[in-house]
Amino acid sequence: RKEVEQDPGPFNVPEGATVAFNCTYSNSASQSFFWYRQDCRKEPKLLMSVYSSGNEDGRFTAQLNRASQYISLLIRDSKLSDSATYLCVVDDSGGYQKVTFGIGTKLQVIP
Amino acid sequence: DVKVTQSSRYLVKRTGEKVFLECVQDMDHENMFWYRQDPGLGLRLIYFSYDVKMKEKGDIPEGYSVSREKKERFSLILESASTNQTSMYLCASSKTGMDSPLHFGNGTRLTVT
Numbered sequence: 627r628k629e630v631e632q633d634p635g636p637f638n639v640p641e642g643a644t645v646a647f648n649c650t651y652s653n654s655a656s657q658s659f660f661w662y663r664q665d666c667r668k669e670p671k672l673l674m675s676v677y678s679s680g681n682e683d684g685r686f687t688a689q690l691n692r693a694s695q696y697i698s699l700l701i702r703d704s705k706l707s708d709s710a711t712y713l714c715v716v717d718d719s720g721g722y723q724k725v726t727f728g729i730g731t732k733l734q735v736i737p
Numbered sequence: 738d739v740k741v742t743q744s745s746r747y748l749v750k751r752t753g754e755k756v757f758l759e760c761v762q763d764m765d766h767e768n769m770f771w772y773r774q775d776p777g778l779g780l781r782l783i784y785f786s787y788d789v790k791m792k793e794k795g796d797i798p799e800g801y802s803v804s805r806e807k808k809e810r811f812s813l814i815l816e817s818a819s820t821n822q823t824s825m826y827l828c829a830s831s832k833t834g835m836d837s838p839l840h841f842g843n844g845t846r847l848t849v850t
Contacts, residue, residue, distance in 0.1 A: 660838065670827075675836050713780070722833055723768050723839055725839070727779050728779065729778070
């Protein structure tokens with residue numbers, strides 16, 4: 627079983643739609659969780675950290691469910707510029723950033 | 738803004754050559770990492786370092802070595818390049834801390850022929 631699992635997609639959604647991605651992790655001792663965004667032929671960049679209480683940044687909402695060991699990312703009112711691959715990242719190294727990446731979920735927002 | 742610079746964007750080498758990939762960061766980060774990214778496999782950790790002259794194996798260290806003689810520089814070495822090492826190589830750095838993000842360089846696309 628992979629340590630961090632994501633549906634690779636692609637998710638093709640129309641502009642303005644709401645889309646949600648889930649990611650499951652296998653290590654119940656994992657401490658920190660992140661979503662990164664990677665544009666085509668570019669490096670990954672931090673989108674947001676994921677906190678136990680859930681957190682929101684504009685149109686983006688991240689949730690953590692420790693009991694079921696998954697994290698989620700919700701994007702509201704999708705824009706063309708949201709088209710990218712979204713990487714789920716889990717850290718169980720106590721803050722040393724020796725993280726595990728999911729394979730990524732590809733999102734394509736269509737006009 | 739944090740800057741992580743990789744020495745080459747594209748590199749073509751022959752089988753058996755020794756290859757050096759250089760990475761420099763300018764924010765005094767303790768931690769540095771080398772990943773490779775392949776379609777269908779995602780990012781996989783090759784080696785990482787938490788301090789100068791310190792190195793730890795990641796998930797796929799075979800065929801690679803690293804060097805960290807200065808805090809800002811982390812080098813990846815392919816001792817004898819093989820075709821299965823054709824990949825995108827990404828260097829990253831971070832501070833130590835629970836919410837410290839990884840900052841990536843823009844990658845080196847290595848082709849081994």
